[in-house]
Each structure stands twice: as C-alpha cells, then as structure tokens.
Amino acid sequence: MGEILDKYKTVKPEDVKSWFKAAPISAFPKDGGACVKYKDLQIAVFNFERLGTWYACQNLSPEKQEMVLSRGMIGDHKGTPMVACPLHKKIFSLENGENLNGDLDAIATYPVKIDGENVYIGFSE
Amino acid sequence: MKKIIVVGNGMVGYKFCEKFVAKEGSENYKIIVFGEEPRPAYDRVHLSEFFENQDAKALEMAPRSWYKENNIELITNVRINDIHRAKKTITGANDNEYSYDYLVLATGSSAFVPPIKGSEKEGVFVYRTIEDLEGMLAYADKLNKEKSNARAAVLGGGLLGLEAGKAAMDMGLEPHIVEFAPKLMPRQLDSRSSQVLQLKLESIGLNIHLSKATNQILGDDHITGMEFGEDDKLDVDMLIISAGIRPRDELAKTCDLEMGTRGGIVVNNKMQTTDPDIFAIGEVALYNQMIYGLVAPGYDMAGIAVDQIMGEEESLMPAEIDMSTKLKLIGVDVASFGEPFMPASKGHSIIFENKTQYLYKRINVSLDGKSLLGGILVGDASDYSMLHQIYLNGMKIPEDPAQLILPAGDGGASFGDVMDLPDEAQVCSCESVTKGQICSAIESGEATDLAGVVSCTKAGTGCGGCKPMIADLTNSTLKSLGIVVKEGVCDHFEHSRQDLYKIIQVKGYTKFDEVLDNHGTGGHGCELCKPLVASLLASINADTANKEYAIQDSNDRYLANIQRNGTYSVVPRIPGGEITPDKLIALGQIAKKYDLYTKVTGGVRIDLFGATLNQLPVIWKELISHGFESGHAYGKSLRTVKTCVGSTWCRYGMDESVSFGIELENRYRGIRAPHKIKGGVSGCIRECAEARGKDFGLIAVDGGWNLYLGGNGGATPRHAELFAEQIDNDTVIKYIDRYLMFYMRTAKPLQRTAAWQDRLEGGMEYLKEVIIEDSLGIAKDLDNEMQTLVNKFECEWTQAINDPETMKRFNHFVNSEEEDDNLVFVPMRDQKMPEQWN
Ligand code: SRM
Ligand SMILES: Cc1cc2nc3c(=O)[nH]c(=O)nc-3n(C[C@H](O)[C@H](O)[C@H](O)COP(=O)(O)OP(=O)(O)OC[C@H]3O[C@@H](n4cnc5c(N)ncnc54)[C@H](O)[C@@H]3O)c2cc1C
Ligand code: SF4
Ligand code: FES
Numbered sequence: 001m002g003e004i005l006d007k008y009k010t011v012k013p014e015d016v017k018s019w020f021k022a023a024p025i026s027a028f029p030k031d032g033g034a035c036v037k038y039k040d041l042q043i044a045v046f047n048f049e050r051l052g053t054w055y056a057c058q059n060l061s062p063e064k065q066e067m068v069l070s071r072g073m074i075g076d077h078k079g080t081p082m083v084a085c086p087l088h089k090k091i092f093s094l095e096n097g098e099n100l101n102g103d104l105d106a107i108a109t110y111p112v113k114i115d116g117e118n119v120y121i122g123f124s125e
Numbered sequence: 126m127k128k129i130i131v132v133g134n135g136m137v138g139y140k141f142c143e144k145f146v147a148k149e150g151s152e153n154y155k156i157i158v159f160g161e162e163p164r165p166a167y168d169r170v171h172l173s174e175f176f177e178n179q180d181a182k183a184l185e186m187a188p189r190s191w192y193k194e195n196n197i198e199l200i201t202n203v204r205i206n207d208i209h210r211a212k213k214t215i216t217g218a219n220d221n222e223y224s225y226d227y228l229v230l231a232t233g234s235s236a237f238v239p240p241i242k243g244s245e246k247e248g249v250f251v252y253r254t255i256e257d258l259e260g261m262l263a264y265a266d267k268l269n270k271e272k273s274n275a276r277a278a279v280l281g282g283g284l285l286g287l288e289a290g291k292a293a294m295d296m297g298l299e300p301h302i303v304e305f306a307p308k309l310m311p312r313q314l315d316s317r318s319s320q321v322l323q324l325k326l327e328s329i330g331l332n333i334h335l336s337k338a339t340n341q342i343l344g345d346d347h348i349t350g351m352e353f354g355e356d357d358k359l360d361v362d363m364l365i366i367s368a369g370i371r372p373r374d375e376l377a378k379t380c381d382l383e384m385g386t387r388g389g390i391v392v393n394n395k396m397q398t399t400d401p402d403i404f405a406i407g408e409v410a411l412y413n414q415m416i417y418g419l420v421a422p423g424y425d426m427a428g429i430a431v432d433q434i435m436g437e438e439e440s441l442m443p444a445e446i447d448m449s450t451k452l453k454l455i456g457v458d459v460a461s462f463g464e465p466f467m468p469a470s471k472g473h474s475i476i477f478e479n480k481t482q483y484l485y486k487r488i489n490v491s492l493d494g495k496s497l498l499g500g501i502l503v504g505d506a507s508d509y510s511m512l513h514q515i516y517l518n519g520m521k522i523p524e525d526p527a528q529l530i531l532p533a534g535d536g537g538a539s540f541g542d543v544m545d546l547p548d549e550a551q552v553c554s555c556e557s558v559t560k561g562q563i564c565s566a567i568e569s570g571e572a573t574d575l576a577g578v579v580s581c582t583k584a585g586t587g588c589g590g591c592k593p594m595i596a597d598l599t600n601s602t603l604k605s606l607g608i609v610v611k612e613g614v615c616d617h618f619e620h621s622r623q624d625l626y627k628i629i630q631v632k633g634y635t636k637f638d639e640v641l642d643n644h645g646t647g648g649h650g651c652e653l654c655k656p657l658v659a660s661l662l663a664s665i666n667a668d669t670a671n672k673e674y675a676i677q678d679s680n681d682r683y684l685a686n687i688q689r690n691g692t693y694s695v696v697p698r699i700p701g702g703e704i705t706p707d708k709l710i711a712l713g714q715i716a717k718k719y720d721l722y723t724k725v726t727g728g729v730r731i732d733l734f735g736a737t738l739n740q741l742p743v744i745w746k747e748l749i750s751h752g753f754e755s756g757h758a759y760g761k762s763l764r765t766v767k768t769c770v771g772s773t774w775c776r777y778g779m780d781e782s783v784s785f786g787i788e789l790e791n792r793y794r795g796i797r798a799p800h801k802i803k804g805g806v807s808g809c810i811r812e813c814a815e816a817r818g819k820d821f822g823l824i825a826v827d828g829g830w831n832l833y834l835g836g837n838g839g840a841t842p843r844h845a846e847l848f849a850e851q852i853d854n855d856t857v858i859k860y861i862d863r864y865l866m867f868y869m870r871t872a873k874p875l876q877r878t879a880a881w882q883d884r885l886e887g888g889m890e891y892l893k894e895v896i897i898e899d900s901l902g903i904a905k906d907l908d909n910e911m912q913t914l915v916n917k918f919e920c921e922w923t924q925a926i927n928d929p930e931t932m933k934r935f936n937h938f939v940n941s942e943e944e945d946d947n948l949v950f951v952p953m954r955d956q957k958m959p960e961q962w963n
Contacts, residue, residue: 004947027939031649032675032682037938042945050638050649060947064962066691067937067947071679071738075651078616084652086679086687091652 004065007041008058008108009124010097016111016122024117033083035059035070036121043110043121044070046094048081054112055094056121061085062104069107077101127154129434130215130225132205132376134160136169137407137423138231139186144431146195151435156197157223161204162254165189170420170587175258176292184255208380210400227402227434230377230390231427234370234408234416239280243342249364252289261365265296268362274299278351278359280339281367282309284452289365290331301332301359303351305368308335313450313461317478318485318503325457325483325504334359370418372409385411394441396430404430412442420587421554422446428557447554449513451506458506463499463516464489472498477530479504486530488512490522497522497529510552510594511543518550543597544605552594555587563595567602575599614874615653617645622657622799622874629658630665637662637676656681657874660761663797664869667917670760671924671931680759683935684921685741690948690959692735695721696758697748698794699730701768701786701806711751719744722956728765728803730756735957737944738937745922754920757795761875763802766790767815771808771825778808780825785854786814789821792858793865795918796911799872799881802865805836817845820878821861826850830857834864834892837879846882846889849897862911863896863904 022036022045033046042059059067064087072083074094081094092099097106111122129145131138142158145151160166167184175184182188192199204218214224236251238244250261268275277293279286282304293300302309308319309326323333337357342364343350350360372389383391383399389411396404396412406426408418417423425442432440449462467474467489477486484504491498497516502509512529515522522529546552548561562582572578578599579585585592613619618641620628625640634640637658641650650658656678662668670681680686685693697712712731716723719740721733736744745755757763768786772778786806793802805816806823816822822833822845829851836845849860864878872881885891894900925931937945949960 023939027933029675029934034939035937037941037943040946042938042947045939048649064689065947066689067945068687068691071683071687071691073652073655073676073679073682074649075617075655076649077651079648081649082651087689087691089652 010108011124013111015124019120033070056110058108127226129227131158131229133231134166135233139166141427160201230405232373232409237369237371247347275362277363278361279365286367318501321485460502460506460509553584553591556583558584660797669921695733696756697753698756700790755922763793766804768806769813782806782808800877835879835882843879863907866907
C-alpha cells in the first residue's frame, strides 16, 4: 500500500513545470470539492468560494488509504482552510496538507490556477 | 533516617503513603510497604467495574513506578505474620525480619463468612478482591456454557450485596438476593424506602428473598442450592457471600495490642493503638467502638496518622464521623445521610413517596424546623449532594422544608445554590476537598475547566459521587469571574443548537452562508456546524439534503452511507417491514445485476452494499421504477418503524400493528432531527417489535395503544418510558407529532431522544405537561410545524435522478467516466466484501 502514497508529492508553486487542464469551473461545487484524474493519480480539487481560493490535494486519505478526500467537507480550523475526511473526520490543512487533529503524515498539495472558465492543476513534471 | 513500615497496601494504606510523601520533611523517612495481594493497591470501591472490562490496571491507585519515584519500597505478595514490639521488628511469611520506628497497620478487613454448613463448596465466593472476581467470572462462564438459565444468589441484601446482585445479573446469571432481615439495606433504609427499592430492583430483574436464614448450602462438591428451613429451598448454581466484614486484626493478637470484643484494633483519636509507635487505620481500626466500613473515614484516619508521625499533635480524628452513603448500583439511585431513622421525639419527618415511579424521599428536620438532621433518597438521588451539604454544614433550610424534596414544578424549588455553601464545606469527602479549594483552583487560574479542577484538587477521584457538584461549582465560579461557559456548537458559532433553531426560524434564513455571516464568529464553518445548520434548515423549512449539498454531512451529500472502502450502501424504505414478493424479487435482481453484497439490516430492511459513486443514481433509478423510495438510512432522520405482524395474522394480536406502523413511517419519513429516530409498534404486550427500545414505541392493549417515549439501543441502551395509556390512533399521532417537534426544537446536536429526555428538567412529568396539557402554549405551533413537514415530504432520490445538475455529483471523476481504480474486493460466502484494512 505504501507505494500508492509515494505517488503523491507536494508540488510548490515555484516548481510547477506543467499545468494540467482539469475541468471547467462549473464542474466543481461551491465550497466543496470534486476529484480529477491525472495519469494514474487522483487529485481532489476544492472551490473554496468563501475565500475566493482554489485548493488541490491528493484524494487518498492517509489514514486508511481510501480515495475519498474530494468528498470531504471543507471549512476552517482555527482560521486554517481545511478538509475533513468523510470516513473518520481527520482534518487536513488545504494550505500545506498537515493533519490538524492527529499525527498522520501530511497529505500532498498541488497549486491550482484558474484561466478563463477552466481549472488547472500544477505538476512538477 | 527513621523507618516507617506500613502493613497492608489497600486503599487506606496507599492513601497513607500519598499523604505522607506530600508532607514537607518526608524525605527524612524511609517507608516500606507490605501487601499480601499480588498487585499494588487498587480502588476497591469501584471493584465492580472490573466486570465490565477486566482491566485491573484501570483500577490501580498508582502504578508501581509511583512508589519508586517517591522512594517507597513496595513489597507485594508477602504477608506479615508477626510483630515483635520489644525489638520493634516484624517478620514476614518469608521469615525476613524488618525493623521500624513507626508501624502502621492498614490491614483492612475480609469478607465475613457466616458459619453455614457447606460454605466451602465449589461455586461459593466472597466479594472483596480482584482474584475473587476473576474466580466468579470463570465460574459463571463455565455455568453459562453448561446451561442457559444458571442462577446466582447473593447472601446479604446490604449495600455490597446489591452491588454483587447486579454483578451476577451482568454475568448473565439469574440473580437472587437472600437477606436475613425483613428488609433490604437494613442499616441504611427504613421499611418504606426499603420496599420502594425492592419494587424497583424487582422491576429490573432481581429476585428478592427476605427474612431467610440460611441453614446449609446444598450440593456434593459444588453448590446446587440453599436450604432455609425444611421444605424451603432455593436452587442455585453459584453463591456470593456478602454478609458483612471482619477486621483483619490477626497481627494485634500476636503482640497483645488491645482489641475490641468483636474484633478490631482499638485506637485513640491520634490513631495510635495501645503501643504509641503502632498506628492502625482504615477498616481494621476500632475507633469509638466502631469499625467504619467506608473509605472516606479511612482516608481521614490516614491523614491523622501522617500528621501525628510528623509531630502535628493537634491533628485529631473528630468524634463524629459522617456515615452518609450513596449506592452506586448502576441504574438505581439510593442514598442516606445523617440520621436516616429518627425517633419522633427528636424531630419531624417529611416523606414523599410515589411507588409507580419507584420514588421515595424522606428528610428529618429538627423540632424547631430550622435544621436538617438526615434523610433517605430512593429512586432519585440527584438532590443528595446538596442535601448532604446542607446537613453537614448546618445550613439554613427553607421555611417549608418540603421544598427540599418536592419535584420541581410541584412547589419544589431547586433550593440552595452551590455557591451558598461555606468555603469550608467538604464537597469531596473521599479526598477531603472543600468548596473553597475548588473555587480557588479556578480563581487562581490553576484550572480553567472541570477536568483541570479534578486533576489539580483530586476532588471527585474517589467514589465520584460529588462530581455533579464539582461541575456546578466550576461553572458558577467561572461565571462569577465573567468567564463565559461556552455552549456554542463549535468555534464558528457561540450559540447553542436551540438558539440557532430560533434564530433561523425567526429570521427565515434558507442558506448556510446567511446564518454564518450574520451570527457566526467569522471564519468559514467546519464539519460540525455545516451539517448542523443543514439539519436545522431541513427541520424548519422542510428542505431536502439536495438543497445545499456541500454543507451536508458526507452521507447526506451523496444520499447514501459511505462504507469503509469509500463505496456506498443502498437502503430503500420498506415501511413497517412489509414487502410484496414482487418488490423482493426486484431488490434481488437489482442486487444481482450490480453485484451488491446483500444483507437484512438490524432495522429489518434490506441493505445493498458496495455501490460506487457512479452506480448510485443508476441503481436508484431502477429501484424507483419498481416503486421504492429513499430509506434515509444516511440521514439524521426517521429510519424505520419496526412492526410485528399484529392482529392481521397473529392469534394474540390486539390491533393492526403493521397498518399503524406503515402509517407512522410514512408520516415521519424524511424529517430531519438532531439525531436519527426509530419507532416500533407491537400488537400486544409480548412486544415482538421491541417497541420499547425505540424513540417512540406503541403496544396495543385492550382499549387502545400504550405510548412509550425515549427508548434507545446503542452504547447506552434504555427502555422507553410509558407516556400515555389506552389512547386511540389520532391521539397517538398528535402526541408523537408534538414530542418529535419539541425534541427537534430543543435537543443538543447529535442527542438522541433518550439522552435529551433524561436531561430535561422535570423529566416525563414535564413532557406530559407540555404535550398533553399544553403548559407552554406551543402545542398548536408544534402541530402545525409537523404538519408542514409531513405535507412537504419529497423523496430526495427521486428529486436527484430527475435533475441533471444533481446527477453530476455522482461521478468519481469530474474529467473522466472511469471509476475509482483503487477499489479491491475479495470474495466471501458467495458474495463480495472490501479488502481488509491493514
Ligand atoms: C446497516 C446497519 C447494520 C446492519 O447491517 O444491520 C447499521 C449500520 C450503521 N449504524 Fe447502526 N445500523 C443498523 C441498525 C442499528 C440498530 C438496530 C435498529 O435500528 O433496531 C441500532 C440500535 C437501535 C438504536 O438506534 O437505538 C443501531 C445503533 C447505531 C448507533 C448507536 C446510536 C445511539 O443512539 O447510541 C450508531 C452510532 C451513531 O448513530 O452515532 C450507529 C451507526 C451506524 C453507522 C451509521 C455507522 C457508520 O457511521 O458507518 C452504520 C451505517 C452503515 C450503513 O451504511 O448502513 N448505529 N444501528 C443497520 C441499519 C438499519 C436500517 O435498516 O437502517
Ligand atoms: C465491592 C466493594 C464495594 C465497596 N463500595 C464502597 C463504597 O461505595 N463506598 C465506600 O466508602 N466504601 C466502599 N467499600 C469499602 C471500601 O472498599 C473499604 O472501606 C476500603 O477499601 C478500606 O480500605 P483499607 O485499606 O482499610 O482495607 P483494604 O482495602 O481491604 O486493604 C487492606 C490490604 O491489606 C492486606 N493485608 C491484610 N493483612 C495483611 C498482612 N498481614 N500482611 C500484608 N498485607 C495484609 C490485604 O490483603 C489488603 O490488600 C466497598 C468495598 C467493596 C469490597
Ligand atoms: S455495530 Fe458498529 S460495526 Fe456494526 S454496523 Fe453498527 S456501527 Fe458498524
Ligand atoms: S480513512 Fe480518512 S480519516 Fe479514517
């Protein structure tokens, strides 16, 4: 199982080499998320409308290694934008992937940009 | 360096060590402790908890490492046999000799076994140590394997005997209490209260035999029965003797210390025996001609002995010792304090009795009506702490003392605010913590909440009976300091659920953002407040979960229950459990087509597991075309109304339970509440629908339905309480409408009806006033609000499959038709299941 986790590595904005055109803005719920397929990766993308910001992270919950995070609820934990895993409510910072209510490993996060009507995710390859 | 030897590592021996090392100057002494039991001291008062989890560690007063850290040498598994006063030494079973400067005897007591023929037989136990309990558990286990209705008797109907009776019941044995006296708890209760207690205990399944003198124990090598007189026998498979205690004073005999005629080592008010260098404390000490079989006086004795050794001469044991007690038999409140029985020459008694509710309260008031002398509480001991304090501190009582025990609402005011107690009032008698110490822990900033107060004062860590009062003191002190005790639902709202309900209703909000922006603390919501507001909007506006799906709890968002591998289950509604063969076939065909794991649920309907997000709408489309609708298994809403077949078929049926169950299920389907709601309808008192385990339950009787409210399974099971008798269908509906609506308006988030009802001030009586008599004048509103919800019902799955916009929600990927490639199923018993988690 470890190997699936290894596929997900945080990409910093300055390391982006390619922008992947994921889907139109309208495919994502307001203040909610949806999942994007990129090669053999599953990326959760969130339209945090209240902040006017978009976030992306791995869809894989690190606790039980299930592909569910895009279906989680978003909001803030003491001011930090977060997503709560729908399985056991572990919460993760959308900014840096840190687990805010436990000591799970941080999840990988990815840069998102909006161009026209479309949502793009940044990868470093 | 002076040497102190403590013999006995029980609760009091341990407390001696704890109090000693807390003293300044204690580093000049070396302490050696001997314990005969194999493990360090444990909490005997809570011994019965061992039955629940068999976790001996959890009962430990302190781990072995604590003794080491405090420089105390703990030697367990060694019994001390001799004291040589002249040499000031002791010898243990291992024949080693140890010398002392001071000797502290804390050898406690053992269970008293009356001289009854046959008490040595296998299957006869006493109730004192962890080993005793292990023995009982193993024996009960063996009995339960051999037969299905094994019986256990307890000899002795006192405080401990009743606790043992409950333990027997929890071990799956049929419990019997055998008492010599003509009443239960003869030492604490008067005859009337004892009768009330007996009724209550019988109602929960204890069999009680009074005025029985046991002549002999029957059986060859193991017990098979008890014989009371010729022709008076009771068949039992196990016996727990709980007939009192005997002080373990053997050591005093070996060295000629003065002893009482009926045992116990005589001590003075310094806890010294007749040898001033030898102290005796706890249940072995005979003080004022008495053995005190309670832990609080033992702890006080330990403190006095510590002070005396440290040279604090003026620290003396008081002459009067408070013997107030509260029975901790789970589920039955019993307490007595001060002088429970009192001759009419000394004062007046006020008695309140209600046998139908198993309630008895008695207080004894001085002749001048000014002070409280003692009392007894059976059935509801919630006033115990306050009454006990009023008694202990000689506080003034109301002009009409009856107010102290009358139920609130019947002229009973909750008298006496905890803050009125004097600072010296001892709130926790086990740990001798005063009100002043508790309040100052908060005032000094050392503690900021209940947990903090408990950890820095130790209050509430003994028998735990004072916990509610500590909580009240903590909250009141915080309030007096201007610190707001937060009731808010999470960081984003300072309002309680009940307040948010009112706000949304009055302001007519329809969206989460409106509520958050106008009444939140800033921020963007979270996994606690979003689903909560979603549920409130649904309860008030009859919205379905489709309205604002991103604020719905994950299950509501996809109208299905997420399973551990991220797939979903599908539960169509089967009202009342009635289903046609055609529909059953349709379910089977759909399950087969999509390869879904199929099982009958605990709520007696059919659950299809393993559907992927993409499959959900397709499956539901097919189900709906066969006449099914959402079962709301994912919502905090009505689940099922379980029915028995009733008079439709059953030869005993008194009414049509299926028809009525279906009507009720269809009436309340879809409404959102603080937690899930379940109903049950049984056709007669045989109760095959388990209606009393449900939030609302009906049992058909001659002349109508009996309505029960507030039942619950789950981790804290509870039977629903009788609310109304012999009422007709329309009245049932009216009452349930009001009950559910009132619950939806006022409960805390995720609070089931049982927990809500338990915490409702005034309880069932209050509910009857609100629902039947309309004491709050809101009945019409409740009726109308419920009728609106009923009228507006829509199946959210039908809504979903008919709206292309909604259907987009059910794709695993937004940019691909593919499914989650991470899913792995493995075969199991001709079906499939998700691969195990590692
Ligand atoms: C499916 C089912 C087990 C089964 O295979 O039989 C089940 C499954 C779950 N139950 Fe249950 N309960 C099921 C009948 C029950 C029953 C029996 C009954 O209804 O008569 C009870 C005890 C009765 C009661 O509720 O008082 C029951 C008491 C609970 C509780 C404890 C509630 C409480 O008040 O303490 C929980 C936990 C909770 O809700 O917080 C729970 C929670 C759950 C959850 C939601 C746990 C979870 O978060 O995944 C499970 C959902 C699985 C799913 O996808 O459906 N389930 N659960 C049963 C569905 C019945 C149905 O047809 O809808
Ligand atoms: C099931 C149960 C429930 C109870 N519930 C309550 C309650 O609700 N409230 C309450 O106030 N009280 C309650 N009690 C009573 C309370 O537990 C006792 O008052 C308390 O434990 C007395 O402490 P102790 O240290 O004097 O005696 P013990 O706890 O009996 O400790 C004495 C220790 O000394 C050891 N010992 C004896 N002789 C020797 C020797 N010669 N050498 C070495 N070691 C020796 C014994 O093995 C024992 O470990 C309950 C008791 C039981 C059994
Ligand atoms: S009892 Fe526990 S494991 Fe079983 S269905 Fe209910 S929640 Fe799940
Ligand atoms: S699997 Fe995500 S929190 Fe448990």
